Amino acid sequence: MLQTVISVDPLTESNCYILAEDKKCVVIDPGESERLLHTLSERGWEPELILLTHEHCDHMAGLDALRETYPQARFAASKVCNDGVQNTRLNMSRIMEVYLYFRGKPGIHYDPIVCRPADEIIEENAQLAWRGHTLRLVPLPGHTPGSAGIFLDENVFFSGDYLIPDEEPLLRFPGGDADSYQKITEPFLRSLPAGIRICPGHGEPFDL
């Protein structure tokens, strides 16, 4: 039976989702490593697959530590997302300290980071089979060039930095694109079926 656990980074308040089946798991958005590795170790879960909803550092800062601890875990990403995780401007780490200051968290030291390239480059609309489940990616540009929504079995949707409760999507970060958001992403998000479970990148999951 599928189990889902959320590990929240206290600094950036980003959600990392762990989907576990028979002690094996998929990790979506490893935004930090300490809590995540503790959760995995405590439960005896082994990551097999790592996915990102987008390339920002608050969603992938724990990626390389996770891969070092679990070298069998495969990080799969679209080319554009993969490019972003290796670029300190596009992944926001270069300006994260200032961003945290503006978000009311002054005095935080945040080093620019990049992550190793993906183990596997996948199509932007890839469909991945995992232990009897289907993970389907949908490219959703606007917040970042590499943003994607991830369906789990078509009834759960990991929305990244879209559909965050009480927040408008931020489209003005480096690589952000309001036109693409309006043409592609916004209509798609409006078309999501009522009742689907939304798991946003920040804040509590909810039913649409």
Place this chain on the structure above:
Amino acid sequence: MTNLEKYDKAFIRLFKVKKEDLPGMKYMGDKKWDSMAHMDLMSDLEEIFDIQISTVDVLDFTDYNKGKIVLGRYGVEI
């Protein structure tokens, strides 16, 4: 292109203003130059001048003219 021309171009591109409006521009003095735009401007200037601006200096970059002084700390004479 001179450093001043590059500097001005960054403002004009981002804020869609005329060159003559630049000297009066202040962070938070106009809704166009909010915190998001400020981060965008800093990223642009870092890329244009191949520098990395510290957080202290990002926060010290409070207007168009002060920005020239800030960039001077990184060897960018404007």
